[in-house]
Every structure is written in C-alpha cells, then in structure tokens.
Amino acid sequence: MRLLVILGALVAGVIAGHRPVERVAVGVVQHARGRHTVADRVGQYGPAVRARLTPDFERTGVAWPPRRITLVGLKHERRLEVYVGDGRGPLSLLRSYPVLAASGRLGPKLREGDRQVPEGRYRVASLNPNSAFHLSLRVNYPSPDDLAHAWAEGRKGVGQDIMIHGSQVSAGCLAMGDEAAEDLFVLAAQAGAQNVAVLLSPVDFRVRDLPPNMPPAPAWMAQRYAQLRTALAELPGFTPLTTAPPPEPAASSADASPSP
Secondary structure, eight states: OHHHHHHHHHHHHHHTTSSOHHHHHHHHHHHHHOOOOHHHHHHHHHHHHHHHHHHHHHHHTOOSSOSEEEEEEETTTTEEEEEEEOSSSOOEEEEEEEOOBOOSOSSOOOSTTSOOOOOEEEEEEEEEEEETTEEEEEEOOSOHHHHHHHHHHTOOOOOOOEEEESSSOOSSSEEOOHHHHHHHHHHHHHHOGGGEEEEEESSOTTTOOOOTTOOOOOTTHHHHHHHHHHHHHTSOOOOOOSSOOOOOOOOOSSSOOSOO
C-alpha cells in the first residue's frame, strides 16, 4: 500500500513536469528493492574488495584504507586509473580499469541531454548504495566553475547526475562493470568521499595531445586542458592496459537517472 502511495505521488510529479519518467521509474524500482546504507554495502562487498586489492596495496606500500584517492578517467583511452596515498607522501598507482561504456565524444559536457562525459577537475560528491546500476559514485558536476561559464554564456539546463557506476551502459557516465564498481565504492567509502579527487580528461596528455579533428570547444576549455595536463604530469608512471578496451554497448536514451 505504501509503495502504491509513493508511486502515485511520483506519477503526479511527472504530470506536473517535475521529473522525467525515467527517473521516476528508477526511484520506484529502488524502493521496491529496499534501501541500503553505505555501511551495508561496505559490509557486503568489503571483504571481497579487500582480498582483490591486497596485492596492489602491498605493491604500492600504501596502508589500507588509503587517506587520499585520485580517479583519472581517460575518455580516448577508455581507462580509469586509481591512485592512492597515505596523506603524507606522493600518490601511487593502485590499479587501472577499462571503461566498459561512456557515451558522447571528446569535448566537455555543456547541457542536459548532450550525453557527454564532463572534462575537468572534480570530486566525489556522494556515494549511492542503492544505484540502479549496482553501485555508484556521484561526481560533483556541475562544479562552481561549470556553472559560472554556463551563466556567462547564457546556458541553462547544464545537466547533472554524472556517475561512475556499475553495469555496462552509460549516458554521460562512466560504466565500469559491477566488480570494478564495488572496488571503487568500497575504496571511496573507506577513504571518505571528501578525500576522492576525480580528473576527467579527453586524452591522456602524458602520452598524446588533442586530436586534430577534435570537435570545437569553448575558448575557456584551453585553460581547463592546461590544468589537466599539469595534474596528470604530477602523477607517477602507469602501466597501460595490455588488451584493447571492449566494444561499447548501446547507451541509453537519456541523461543518467538521479540515482544511478
């Protein structure tokens, strides 16, 4: 009965134009499945994650849990690199994961529905233990800088709900597969989401520059790309993936839901 009441309220919200149908559907499914806390998920997946990552932590010499994490999403390379540190010394590369799906093309996210993965320096704003895509980390897009540029250019509806999540489909997010999402979720939860930085770059500026056929971007992106070059150059070396990323599954037809 309670679920029917909630469903009715959500449908009314759609009729009033408050939320897209896709987002309402996700909310109803999540309620039906039951709600979990971040601690619930850490208890559920933490032991397996710790077992998978222990050899990597031993190699880096960083104690579990890390005090600092930097996630580096490379769009062209379709790779997510995880760097960890103890809060005192430099970061160390823990592991690289293939990005299983990421919609859009090279270039920044400018508006809702453009299906773009943002580019720039961000942070993890929160963790969603009840994601429609297994587990997810919410990136703080739009950042204050994104909003300032949108205001200056008269752009409205810049989009939101950019996630790093499980599953293998994406619309403006990074889909990592469920096991990788468990690793990232537990790491972020143990370190504290406020201690997780996110660099989203069109290419790995350590090994290549922007392609000559790069789509046109706003002039202010030149400074943002310079900042990404500097941030990437400060990270330690990495080991590229030895296999090509898998083909990208079809993306969904709308921006990410508010609870992916």
